[in-house]
Amino acid sequence: MSVTYIDAIHQAQRDLLAERDDVFLYGQDIGGFGGAFKATKGLLEEFPGRVMDSPISEDAMVGMAIGAAISGMRPIVEMQFADFSSIAFNQIANHAGTHYYRTGIPVPITVRLPCGGTPGSGPFHSQMVETLYAHYPGIIVATPATVSDAYHLLKESVEIDDPVVFCEHKFLYRWLKTTEIDPDPLPLGMARITRPGKHATVVTYSAMVHEAVRAADRLAKEGWEIEVVDLRSVKPLDMDTVIASVARTGRLLALGEAFPWGGVTAEVVSRVVAEGFHLLDAPPLRLNSKDTPIPYHPDLWAAHRPTPESILEKLRELLNL
Amino acid sequence: MESSAASVPITSSEIDADLIRRTLRVMIISRTLESKLSSLYKAGKIVGGVYLGTGQEAFSASLGCCLDQDKDIFAPLIRDQAGRTGFGEPLIEATRTYLGSALGPMRGRDGNIHRGRPAERRPAMISHLGTSVSVVAGMLMARRMKGELLEVVGATCVGDGATSTGAFHEGLNLAAVEKLPIVVLVADNQFAYSTPRERQFACENLVDRARGYGVTGREVDATNLLECLTVVHEAVKAARAGEGPQMVVGKLLRLCGHGEHDDASYVAPELKDSKLGRDCLEIGIQQVVEEGLATADEVELWKKEAAEEVQEAVANAQTDPGPDPYRDDWRAFSSKGINS
Numbered sequence: 001m002s003v004t005y006i007d008a009i010h011q012a013q014r015d016l017l018a019e020r021d022d023v024f025l026y027g028q029d030i031g032g033f034g035g036a037f038k039a040t041k042g043l044l045e046e047f048p049g050r051v052m053d054s055p056i057s058e059d060a061m062v063g064m065a066i067g068a069a070i071s072g073m074r075p076i077v078e079m080q081f082a083d084f085s086s087i088a089f090n091q092i093a094n095h096a097g098t099h100y101y102r103t104g105i106p107v108p109i110t111v112r113l114p115c116g117g118t119p120g121s122g123p124f125h126s127q128m129v130e131t132l133y134a135h136y137p138g139i140i141v142a143t144p145a146t147v148s149d150a151y152h153l154l155k156e157s158v159e160i161d162d163p164v165v166f167c168e169h170k171f172l173y174r175w176l177k178t179t180e181i182d183p184d185p186l187p188l189g190m191a192r193i194t195r196p197g198k199h200a201t202v203v204t205y206s207a208m209v210h211e212a213v214r215a216a217d218r219l220a221k222e223g224w225e226i227e228v229v230d231l232r233s234v235k236p237l238d239m240d241t242v243i244a245s246v247a248r249t250g251r252l253l254a255l256g257e258a259f260p261w262g263g264v265t266a267e268v269v270s271r272v273v274a275e276g277f278h279l280l281d282a283p284p285l286r287l288n289s290k291d292t293p294i295p296y297h298p299d300l301w302a303a304h305r306p307t308p309e310s311i312l313e314k315l316r317e318l319l320n321l
Numbered sequence: 322m323e324s325s326a327a328s329v330p331i332t333s334s335e336i337d338a339d340l341i342r343r344t345l346r347v348m349i350i351s352r353t354l355e356s357k358l359s360s361l362y363k364a365g366k367i368v369g370g371v372y373l374g375t376g377q378e379a380f381s382a383s384l385g386c387c388l389d390q391d392k393d394i395f396a397p398l399i400r401d402q403a404g405r406t407g408f409g410e411p412l413i414e415a416t417r418t419y420l421g422s423a424l425g426p427m428r429g430r431d432g433n434i435h436r437g438r439p440a441e442r443r444p445a446m447i448s449h450l451g452t453s454v455s456v457v458a459g460m461l462m463a464r465r466m467k468g469e470l471l472e473v474v475g476a477t478c479v480g481d482g483a484t485s486t487g488a489f490h491e492g493l494n495l496a497a498v499e500k501l502p503i504v505v506l507v508a509d510n511q512f513a514y515s516t517p518r519e520r521q522f523a524c525e526n527l528v529d530r531a532r533g534y535g536v537t538g539r540e541v542d543a544t545n546l547l548e549c550l551t552v553v554h555e556a557v558k559a560a561r562a563g564e565g566p567q568m569v570v571g572k573l574l575r576l577c578g579h580g581e582h583d584d585a586s587y588v589a590p591e592l593k594d595s596k597l598g599r600d601c602l603e604i605g606i607q608q609v610v611e612e613g614l615a616t617a618d619e620v621e622l623w624k625k626e627a628a629e630e631v632q633e634a635v636a637n638a639q640t641d642p643g644p645d646p647y648r649d650d651w652r653a654f655s656s657k658g659i660n661s
Contacts, residue, residue: 024466049466050466054495055491055494055495055498057455057491057492057494057495058491059452059455059487059488059491059492060454060455060458060488060491060492060494060495061455061495062455063452063453063454063455063456063458063459063488063491063492064455064456064458064459064462064492064495065459066455066456066459067444067455067456067457067458067459067460067461067462067463068459068460068462068463068466069459069463070439070440070444070456070460071459071460071463071464072463072467073463073466073467075459087487090449090452090488091452091455091488094447094448094449094452095447095449095452095456097653098431098447098653099439099445100653100654100655101430101652101653102427102430102431102435102445103426103427103437103438103439103445104428105439105440106655106656137653137661138653138654140654140659160656160659161655161656162654162655162656162659188659189658189659189660235661236659236660236661237661
């Protein structure tokens, strides 16, 4: 038996629907069709009336979810692609994100964002948007990198009272597999040491965790032991784990698939410098995608985002500083 | 598809004397409160802004008074003090929010018309126009999924400007797809801030859009209290009866600036002198007295009572503590242990 990342997301939603009467799913093509990525396949038949097709209206989808959430429900909204959540940005950032602080009433919505690049998807079906939502107060941003985290973080996202933007990486959907879901999850807000090491720390999240591990494996052949920290959620940002790792290694590479201006990697570097400057043996480095729209052609796409090769190169630079 | 004529006879026995009298009283209270808020603003006692519904009271109050305070949902916009009062929002919530009291529903964290008590089915609007339509739709869908819809009506208000937003379009379309019992009032008050309606949309009449959404549209002379009550009551009743979304377009003129900082000098005198520029409160009083539903003395008494109620709400809010920046928990998350 093997469980893929998308299987885990499907299973989490199925279990949530079975366990809680207040959960429902809303999104484009998620009913009888089962969703663009089949994350809801068969769920309409199993849970009639609780899996609903929406119009192509991202703003209203999230507005509806907010209204349902403040009326006692736990909606999961599926954006067909994270890129289209830009249309819902106002409802997520300005409405859901401000609601608890303004009114004292939390908004337990979960917005699932299939994000990140796959070859050939081009500029509008490939983006990483975690930075946008993490910037605004009141929104939790989960970024699972593993099959078990996809399952447990989604369940936890729905059970938590605050709005959650759940960034699930499309590149991991089918190829990332495990034999079974880990029965003993880490809680939301806690990072994981994916690969221990002592010469440098790579802090990353989502699909880049796996690219970082590949780069680290190659460097291991040369005797370098690279520690890889998987943030699991970029908000909350588990600085305890990050600082502890930097304390061990003295070197930091913040790695992300998002655009380079600002963002999660900049936040990580900024916090490490402010909170752990004395722990650093070298200037911290960042590696992100290139600062252009995400290209269509697989060759361009593969060079746009960080790859094991570019991560390796950056790590060599860091180790030689 | 219905479209009312300019003058609608009161045919429904459900528009009884009590409802008419109550709606007029609500209009008087709202006008009195807003006049006081304007004075406080001009005296520097209110920071931020003051946004009035002068001239829109008949339309707004009709909705607030036709809804059932015990089960319906009302998401007002910026010119709906009358609707809020009609739906049962205590005056102290308005004065506390405007004056920044820590004891108000928003505790100084938000101000003026951005207030509500979502748990009491009064969502707190955000500034982005049109966003409440889908939120009310979601509140109704939650009730439907829980089997608690039970003749509940959800209502919200927008102006002509908000109909240009994507959020309005998406929300109303969604509500129509779901055949929800929602009533959307569109106050076609001729200006969105300073932008005249001909720069806002090209259709002749906003009510024509109802057909495109597949919702029932009605139109009303919103300066006419009795007509407003009749038409809004019909719309609320139709929604409650399961006839799907109802849109009511009220034709009127905003008799104030966008906010009290705006002298509205862009409004042409001819428009003010036109039928649209009539004051719905004066007309309402005249109608109620002429129909024998109240005497002129009673109306004077209502004005006096309104002045006292407003004075009390202002005085009480003025003695409240303000929010303390050193004691605010500065937390946007409700979940313990979740930090940034």
